[in-house]
Amino acid sequence: MPELPEVETVRRGLERFAVGRRVEHVEVGRERVVRRTSRAALVDGLTGTTVLAAERRGKYIRCPLDSGDELMVHLRMSGQLLVARPGSTRPPHTHVVAHLSARPPGAAVHGVLGDGPVELWFVDPRTFGEMVVFDPDHVAVEVPELARLGIDPVADPFTRRELRELVRPRSRQLKALLLDQHLIAGIGNIYADEILHAARLRPDRTSDTLNPPAEARLHTAIVEVLAAAIDAGGSSLRDAQYVDLFGGAGSYQDAHRVYGRTGERCTTCGVGWVRRIVIAQRSTHYCPRCQR
Ligand SMILES: [Zn+2]
Structure with a gap:
């Protein structure tokens, strides 16, 4: 299972490639990935929003959105987040595809994919992973385990x-x-x-x-x-x-x-x-x- 260093590596990738982009539309295949809410909740919660940041608490990725909600991603056993050029061949077990806009003009070019539109894939052969859009003001109700996490030895002051x-x-x-x-x-x-x-x-x-x-x-x-x-x-x-x-x-x-x-x-x-x-x-x- 990915642990803090693996999830932090994914977070840093999201910071470079997802933050600042708008979610144009979302496809959800296997419903198990959104089992806590629903396919419609993830699609509606993400579509039209801009990703403001990529944060991490323990093994959880949290992305604040400009709607005031947050996206939570947990990779669990075998989940992967991948970025690709639009239209690339998707691997088996791609359960969610978020189509992200080009970066706004003036943004710096970030690596091989440049600033054009990208797709963000959630791939998970064993389907234990999940994605949820939640209201951070109600985190204790909507994603209770997130509210109960202890100190993060990298993200928090840890003396x-x-x-x-x-x-x-x-x-x-x-x-x-x-x-x-x-x-x-x-x-x-x-x-x-x-x-x-x-x-x-x-x-x-x-x-x-x-x-x-x-x-x-x-x-x-x-x-x-x-x-x-x-x-x-x-x-x-x-x-x-x-x-x-x-x-x-x-x-x-x-x-x-x-x-x-x-x-x-x-x-x-x-x-x-x-x-x-x-x-x-x-x-x-x-x-x-x-x-x-
Ligand atoms: Zn020894």
């Missing part, structure tokens, strides 16, 4: 103090704590494992056992692993379909030290062997030698 206030009062296994979207939004299975490895902390250690140096290592690891992954355009794994807005894969999978490396020699210490356990029903990878 050691914020982290300390999350970990100290709780006795949660660190892996489960990092995965809890109500506490910290955006970290999933891959980055939780990589962050805990970088912090040299065992994933089954409980949060209330961290001393200040361990808290500091965890904070640094969250910030640095996520930043490095964003710089690399995210992680694209063989069994997942994550790509950026232009269909390009990320490269951070090459930097994974423990995720998906069960049974391999740890490349950090060169001594331990990467082990797999299950925490919070999720595969968890760590080096027993590096992580204490």
